[in-house]
Amino acid sequence: MFNVDKIRKDFPILKRNVHGKSLVYFDNAATSQTPQVVIDAIVDYYTNYNANIHRGVHTLSQEATDKYEEARIKIQQHFNAKEAYEIIFTSGTTHSINMVASGFASLLQEGDEIIVSALEHHSNIVPWQMLCEKTNAVLKVIPMQLDGTLDMDTYHQLLNENTKLVFCNHVSNALGTINPIEEIIDAAHKVNAAVLIDGAQATPHIKPDVQALNVDFYVASAHKLCGPTGQGMLYGKQEWLEKLPPYQGGGEMIATVSFEKTTYAGLPHKFEAGTPNICGGIAFGAAIDYMNSIGFDTIADYENELLEYGTQELLKIEDLKIFGTSKDKTAVISFNVGNIHPYDIGAILDKLGVAVRTGHHCAQPIMDFYQIPGTIRASFSFYNTKEEIDVLVKGVKRAQMMLS
Template structure:
């Protein structure tokens, strides 16, 4: 079991007051807060070993390179990638998805099909639409039901020899639904399709084992797993990464350059053009260490209790409806109160120190499905408490009274 007081002491921002009230931070689905060790890792890089990586024989460059590549190794171990060069540093999930779509532009032909799910974040819809416009490929959508679950019978029916890649989130950012990705991966491979898993909302809650899953690509952002913003990871199977062309041209990603011809560097450098976010990459490794020290079994237990308690308390409010009631769900509650716009609730409870997200959560097709303008989303992390949930419920009740 977690010592919550000790855990919370690791996060300086949690002691803040907002509008004179103790901060209750329930916007973890957008970004997690950062423990002091991650903040210190960023500061230490700039204070002690600030230098460019892979390019210098001097001591600071070697120290920075070692720290950066050690971080890559930590992430390889964390997700159980077969090789360190299958782990690419990116600026976040969106960057990783765009890197893959850019590569598939050289592979797809008119009439090929891409399957996306109805539960996707815009960053896992728009790049594929752009790819279809560029290549003549066709986008197909895996539908969802009223509980916010993907309909597997429909997925099975959509798969064919025309399907070249399937892309689906591990966990829905808007509803908290945990998708049956192992089943989806296996079915995609049966028709010879590749599959990309958007793990942005999954990695804060669980450890993905990419070899066990057998996914072709897995992407996530560092800032949702207690790491810095502007960091992320694209895992890709070695065979796929060797097949895809480079995403950007520049320094570091080349082997030899002449005005007549350029040859590209080996993995992972082929996809890591230019000077990266070195401090961020190093600190992402620190964040991974921190999360593993807390322990994902402990994290899951704490968040499961928060989800059950929060669901129970919120449903005590008359006129409140929760969207996303999947059997497999993580610690996200999206809800509305009858007759009141979610933005109005969010604005009032912010005055009481409660930070939630309101709107469509970059998942407009989900809101269209439910015929709503958006939701109030409370997303819990392992450092949150039941007492904070009580404060949120009281604040929502007060806002409802004011707006009714």
């Protein structure tokens, strides 16, 4: 049985006060909180076996290597990658996307087309713009609709024999919309285009199966999944990872080096130059274990309850408008109240101990579409409660009264 009170005890930070009020943390789409078991994994690494990996013959190095590679296998199994070496450790989603974009710079040519969606985070827009500048490829955009969903009819019209790459987030960070990635992937493959899915916002709520999706690349960040910051992963099909050139040169990613010629190591080391975030990789594995111990179906069911309750209660507030009303969405409510600037409401909520995100959420094209400066975003996790949502609602009402 799901027991939120028991789960909350796993997160030390939830016990703290902010401005004399009990913390209500509704900024989970920016970063999730960290359970004690993950904190313990970090402390254990630095306390007991801190050493560089892969090349050492001494005991600490071998122990660190084993733990690091065990974490890779945990992530492989979680995402159902065919091989462990198809999981590349990175510093996060942005690093993963840039790695792929850099690799395709040698594969694209003038006249090739790439497609992104209008719902993207800046980290899944800017690297492709930079790629187009380098290669003279053409960037095309899947438009969005008023409810925060993609115009899939236009997407199908955009696809053609010149389409080489398609990029889309699994879930919109600004609106919570769950995109139809199965349809996006299948349609792209019919014109022989590769697909990268940004899973940063999906993976805290959904357990993707990369083989079932038949996706070419899937990227995610540990800190959205109760893990540490500065750690992420790139899944890539073996055949694509072998086509792409290395992203960085240095130690670990080589097979042989001479002043005449260097040969590169096989996967995954080809893309993992230098000393990695060893502790981060191990802690990422611990976070995956923790979330799987709760169960992603259980997490999704509970968070949907929070989403329904939060939507219902917030809509009782006069002049409150929610942006992103797709039937398929994760536990994110992005809203404004009348003409009050979202920053002002967010600042008052902070004084009441409520942490929300305000602004354009690194998704400025979405805000331009709605012709607004930004939104207040309340994003829920499985350790939040309906009582906390009541605190949010009272805080929004108070802010409205003060600012109107």
